[in-house]
Amino acid sequence: QERLVESGGGLVQAGGSLRLSCTASGRFFSSFAMGWFRQAPGKEREFVAAISWSGGSTYYADSVKGRFTISRDNAKNSVYLQMSSLKPEDTAVYYCNADPDITTVQSSPYYWGQGTQVTVSS
Secondary structure, eight states, X not given: OOEEEEEOOEEEETTOOEEEEEEEESSSGGGSEEXXXXXXXXXXXXXXXXXXXXXXXXXXXXXXXXXXXXXXXXXXXXXXXXXXXXXXXXXXXXXXXXXXXXXXXXXXXXXXXXXXXXXXEO
């Protein structure tokens, strides 16, 4: 059964760093595009970052460019989101995503994890 499990969320101070991990189960992982969405309380979920199945192409929302880095290690069935220079507005539940298509994973990915909370204090 396909499954995505996030970890690494927590409470950090503004300007700090945090690394999120997502571990995938199932045969789809190595051939699927992967990504991250986030959703703050009372707001719509928004795209954060995506990476192609090979790891050769990455995409970022303008709000996180230069601060966040997405990567993947297919041998470990994992995708990561390294977050630095964190801001209070980065506070949200972060979701790991997967989809066969790199474009779709940035808009309406098919697979979703349970999410991990990231809280950035001022």
